Amino acid sequence: MIKRNNKHIDNPFYDPTLNGRHRKSKRFKAFTATSLIFSIAFLIFFLYDMISKGTPAFEQAYIKVDVTYNEESIENSRTAISSEYLGVVSRAWLREIPRHVEQNPSLMGQTISVWALADDQVDQYLKGHYYKLKRKDRALIDDLKAYGNVELKFNKIFFTNGDSKIPEFAGLNSAVIGSILTLIITMLFAFPIGVMTAIYLEEFADDNKFTQTIEVNINNLAAIPSILFGLLGLAIFINLFGLPRSSPLVGGLTLALMTLPIIIVSSRAALRAVPDSIRQAGYGLGLTKIEVTRDHVLPLAFPGILTGSIIGLAQAMGETAPLIIIGMIAFIPDAPSSVFHAATVMPAQLFTWSGMPERMYVEKTAAGIMVLLTILISLNSFAIYLRKKYEVKW
Known part of the structure; x- marks a missing residue:
């Protein structure tokens, strides 16, 4: 007779710890589901x-103003527009007025209505964010908005300009x-x-x-902190070989x-996944090891090698710490024309923007993260696509 008191069991197949293991399994499943x-x-x-x-950040405020192109406005661009607009129009846009005349000399002596880039505080005011705008400037913007002379347009500056100390003029x-x-x-260098x-x-x-x-x-x-590679790059490439900083x-x-290390480890795993029967068949036909x-072996392992390499490059694209050590976090307004010129990268640019005091940099930083994540996800998706496309069923 079997007694169910968990103290004395005559049945040799009864496990007194079975119920306890079931409870532990349920708790473990609950913890994993909660996590x-x-x-x-x-x-x-x-x-x-x-x-x-x-x-x-993908929208930018513009104000419609009358611009007078003459000798005085070329020498002092602040005189090109009415003084009441000076507090709401971007300083960076005003500095571009002489360049407009250089590109189109026929503008000289004319007064033309154009859409001028608005100041960052005007932009934040129109978007309902925190702003520091004088009362008279706010009243002016409200009047212009009522007549349709203030609009939020697509922010192409974000994609066509480099970094700038003026927030509304900064781009990626x-x-x-x-x-x-x-x-x-x-x-x-890393892949081959x-x-x-x-x-x-x-x-x-x-x-x-x-x-x-x-x-x-x-x-x-493959497991050490990435900042140590920055110190290694600083010691070898800059201090020892004298390559240009940043x-x-x-x-x-x-x-x-x-x-x-990431490429080597992933490539070895891909090579190891090729069955030994492939190698033995080749040796049986008299082929050399090479x-x-x-x-x-290499054609069969290539999809895995390519996948690991692309993922490693995507990880490298998101790194900031090693590039800070070698100076790639400097203020670089112009795009580099060669690999020897000073440059910055997207993670370092976003790190710089995140520490800026102007509120407009908050949305620009978030938008830059969206762009960076889109690129990284695209690279990983491309790696998966290549793996699926060239994967061979053994």
Whole structure:
């Protein structure tokens, strides 16, 4: 007879701890589900906060004013418009008036109604954000708005201009070009060296203490803080080799050092995933080890290698700490024309904007994060697409 008091059980197949294990399993499932819910809720909150703050940056306030082009206004651009508009029109736009005449000399001697870029405080006032606008200027904006002479238009300046100390004139153009040049250098150095290193360690190197030491160091390098790579880049590329500071060349080489371990580890995993039967079949046909690796193993592993490499480059694109050490956080208003000129990158640009006191930089920072996340998600999606497209079913 079986007693159900959990103290004395005559049935040899009865496990007195079974109910306790079921309860632990239910609690574990509840904890994991709760963690997942919190993670999703945090992600939704983060995206909502970022989108709600960044979306207004894609619009910019413009005011319709009469501009007089003459010798006096060329020498002093503040005289080109009525004095009542000086407090609501962007100073950066006023400085561009002489350049307008240089590009179109026929403007000289004319008075034309144009849409002028508004001051950042006017922009914040129209968007319902915190602003510091004088009462008379606010009354002027309200009157202009009533007559349709104030509008929020698409902010192309955000994509065509570089950094600026004047918030309404600041854009991401120079940072985007700097990021592209930096990633090109990173890819040109990290991808071939990383893949060839992985092929050698996985297919050709003997299993001895030397290769084991290399493998341990590669795995350790993949886990160290990225700022240490910035110190390494500063010591080697700038102090030792004398390469230009803040240049995409130094930034790309520094990020290549950081990305190399990731590419090597992911490439070795892709090579290891190729069945040994592929290699044995090649050897059975009389092929050499190089021919088997080049013509059979590498093509099958290439989708995984490419996926890991793109993900590593995407991670490098979002790095800020190593680039701060080598000076790529400097104020760079103009886009670099070569990899030897001073440049900045998008993460460093956003870091700079986040510390600016003007409120307009808050929405520009959030909008820049949206652009950066879009690029990173696109790169990861592209990596998944390539993996699916070239994946071979064994």
